[in-house]
Amino acid sequence: MKHSKYLLLSLLSIILVVLFSSFVIADSTIAAKVVENTITSEETASFELSITNNEATTQSYTIYSLTSGQGWSVDPTPLSDKVIENLDPGEEYKTTIQAWPLESFEPGIYYVNIQVDSDLGESYELPLKVYVSSTEPVDYLPSIVVDVEMNSEMDAQDVQSVIIHIENGNPLDLSQLEVEVQCEIDAFNTIRQVDLGSLESKTIEFTVELDPFQQPKDYVAFFTFRKEGEIIKVVEEDFEIITQTTPFSYEVIEDTIFLKKYQAFNLENTGNVENTQTFFYPVSDFAALFLNSDAIIEERNGQKYLSWEVTLESQEKTHFNAVYNYRILFYLGVFFTLLLIFYLFVRSPIAVHKGAVTTEGKEGALHEIKIALEVKNKTRKNINDVNVIDVIPGIANLEKCLDLGTLKPQQVLNTKQGTKIVWNLPELEAKEHRIITYKIRTKLNVLGTFKLPRAVVEFKKKKGKVKKAYSNLFRLDAGRIDQS
Numbered sequence: 001m002k003h004s005k006y007l008l009l010s011l012l013s014i015i016l017v018v019l020f021s022s023f024v025i026a027d028s029t030i031a032a033k034v035v036e037n038t039i040t041s042e043e044t045a046s047f048e049l050s051i052t053n054n055e056a057t058t059q060s061y062t063i064y065s066l067t068s069g070q071g072w073s074v075d076p077t078p079l080s081d082k083v084i085e086n087l088d089p090g091e092e093y094k095t096t097i098q099a100w101p102l103e104s105f106e107p108g109i110y111y112v113n114i115q116v117d118s119d120l121g122e123s124y125e126l127p128l129k130v131y132v133s134s135t136e137p138v139d140y141l142p143s144i145v146v147d148v149e150m151n152s153e154m155d156a157q158d159v160q161s162v163i164i165h166i167e168n169g170n171p172l173d174l175s176q177l178e179v180e181v182q183c184e185i186d187a188f189n190t191i192r193q194v195d196l197g198s199l200e201s202k203t204i205e206f207t208v209e210l211d212p213f214q215q216p217k218d219y220v221a222f223f224t225f226r227k228e229g230e231i232i233k234v235v236e237e238d239f240e241i242i243t244q245t246t247p248f249s250y251e252v253i254e255d256t257i258f259l260k261k262y263q264a265f266n267l268e269n270t271g272n273v274e275n276t277q278t279f280f281y282p283v284s285d286f287a288a289l290f291l292n293s294d295a296i297i298e299e300r301n302g303q304k305y306l307s308w309e310v311t312l313e314s315q316e317k318t319h320f321n322a323v324y325n326y327r328i329l330f331y332l333g334v335f336f337t338l339l340l341i342f343y344l345f346v347r348s349p350i351a352v353h354k355g356a357v358t359t360e361g362k363e364g365a366l367h368e369i370k371i372a373l374e375v376k377n378k379t380r381k382n383i384n385d386v387n388v389i390d391v392i393p394g395i396a397n398l399e400k401c402l403d404l405g406t407l408k409p410q411q412v413l414n415t416k417q418g419t420k421i422v423w424n425l426p427e428l429e430a431k432e433h434r435i436i437t438y439k440i441r442t443k444l445n446v447l448g449t450f451k452l453p454r455a456v457v458e459f460k461k462k463k464g465k466v467k468k469a470y471s472n473l474f475r476l477d478a479g480r481i482d483q484s
Helices: 002-021 327-346
Strands: 028-036 038-040 045-053 059-064 072-077 083-087 092-101 108-118 123-133 144-149 159-168 174-183 190-196 201-209 218-227 230-241 249-256 260-268 275-283 291-293 296-300 303-312 317-325 350-360 366-377 383-392 396-398 411-415 418-428 433-446 449-452 456-460 466-470 474-477 480-483
Touching: 028 108, 028 123, 045 059, 045 083, 045 108, 045 123, 059 092, 072 108, 083 092, 092 123, 144 218, 144 230, 159 174, 159 190, 190 201, 260 275, 260 303, 275 296, 303 317, 350 383, 350 456, 350 466, 350 474, 366 383, 366 418, 383 396, 396 418, 418 433
Parallel strands: 038 123
Antiparallel strands: 028 045, 045 092, 059 083, 059 108, 072 092, 108 123, 144 159, 159 201, 174 190, 174 218, 218 230, 249 260, 260 317, 275 303, 291 317, 296 303, 350 366, 366 433, 383 418, 383 456, 396 433, 411 418, 449 474, 456 466, 474 480
């Protein structure tokens, strides 16, 4: 009953000082600091009281306690400090407040109050907390309050924080309290020790680095609290490892050997569940022409990609290859270069072209034909001693008359194939064109096809070797000309 009475008085005093202080303008600073507040009923608690005058004028202060005589004796030391006179503006004064029980109290928490009044009408009340322990050994059952803070959903790729708040619910000293965390996930398993004094609160904090590929599912963490091997409390905390479906990581290893490019794509599922994804890798339109790969080529928004759909378990790896073979370009280049060299080597430096203009006779038959031979030096060098040879079929005769300005034949010979005409050009200058014309007249009216054989140009190259160049074939039909 006495304990309840003193506790009720203390609480009423606290309420009164709070209500009273809301109506007083604080012109002083009153503060109390604990020196010793854990005692037995036979000991004395002490506090340091400081008073600061914030007023612009000098003040005096009176210190007393309404709790004094109510089971406690509460006084300043020395007793002369009950009245502190003439404290100048801004000046601070410190004194010691002692409180000791006047009777035997049950172990527990008690409040004694100090009242400080100034001569300017200020009044302050400070509650002072005193822990009273027993003088006799008391057997308490350990009692703790535990609050665990941790995420209920965890990303295995993030570092997780675990905070354990522990409060000792009675005066029992719980030094070397063992805290063990047990879980299916090894990263959580740990043992910590904490010294928890009488009615004390402490916090334990640690971090957990999970396996990034931890299987996503629900887990339970058990927090076991032991004192000297005896379990005091067990707390369970449920949490979930969430599913991670990150894009597959990949590495590209490249190598090139003589216009052949090799690419090896190494893929890995960095998530924590099986996953199916389509891997895309951009390639140029040009490179796609020479690509050989297990993957397919897919076009998206005008860009070509290597596309490969693959299913991987968590942490599983796979690879595929791509080969770009540009050697075909090299081979084609070599082929066309050799072809060009061969063409330049075997081609004739002289070009000759045969053309004709016809005059039709009766009923549209061919009658008179004017033939033109165009001889051209395609090189940048002069060519000497050039012979132009043409043959007139036996069905036609060479007209003896020559147009003004035309070249006169050097020879006209009758052969089994027809009339052979030879012109000699002593020199054909670089890039020079020469036109040779002559006329023939058919012996009969030709109604069908009349063929003109190829003309031949003979010339000598270095070392005296004779080379020949041939004109096109020429066919004449009544009413139509065909040349090839």
